[in-house]
Amino acid sequence: MTGDSLDDLFYEGLKEMYYVENELFDALDELATEVNDGDLQNAFEEHRGETKRHVERLQHVFDHIGEPAKREQLRALDALVEDHEKFVDGKPNQELRNLFDKGIAEKFEHLEIAAYGNLLFMADKLGHDEAADLLKKNLREERDMLDELKTIGEQYDVESVPMQD
Ligand SMILES: [Fe+2]
Numbered sequence: 001m002t003g004d005s006l007d008d009l010f011y012e013g014l015k016e017m018y019y020v021e022n023e024l025f026d027a028l029d030e031l032a033t034e035v036n037d038g039d040l041q042n043a044f045e046e047h048r049g050e051t052k053r054h055v056e057r058l059q060h061v062f063d064h065i066g067e068p069a070k071r072e073q074l075r076a077l078d079a080l081v082e083d084h085e086k087f088v089d090g091k092p093n094q095e096l097r098n099l100f101d102k103g104i105a106e107k108f109e110h111l112e113i114a115a116y117g118n119l120l121f122m123a124d125k126l127g128h129d130e131a132a133d134l135l136k137k138n139l140r141e142e143r144d145m146l147d148e149l150k151t152i153g154e155q156y157d158v159e160s161v162p163m164q165d
């Protein structure tokens, strides 16, 4: 990452989130097709729709600051996506797959929440009020998704998940 001003840091962070949201739009589709728990599937599908709006809001943020919308790779996100691929390659049973996918989705949301929290802080400092309002909307939906995943997890019957002999 380059940049020696708060404006640069803010722009870099926006580009990373533009990358993350676009990647998650695909990842959520994969998660939704993998799980067989109705609540989890709905949560993934609905959040995919929200994720599309997150991408659009970020495009508006780029417009507000007068910079082109670009993607900057975020390796932390790539690592989580790779973990998911490796897990699926191991051909786990369906119960474990539901649990793993719920867990990886929570990690995605934590990453987004932390990133948007930082971007919001910088938008406030830089006086980008309209950008801050848009970022707040995304942040709220990430927090709601995390809460929903936690609620779904609390209902899981772990007794049905096979244990090692
Ligand atoms: Fe998002």
Ligand SMILES: [Fe+2]
Binding pocket: 047, 051, 108, 109, 112, 141, 142, 145
């Ligand atoms: Fe999200």
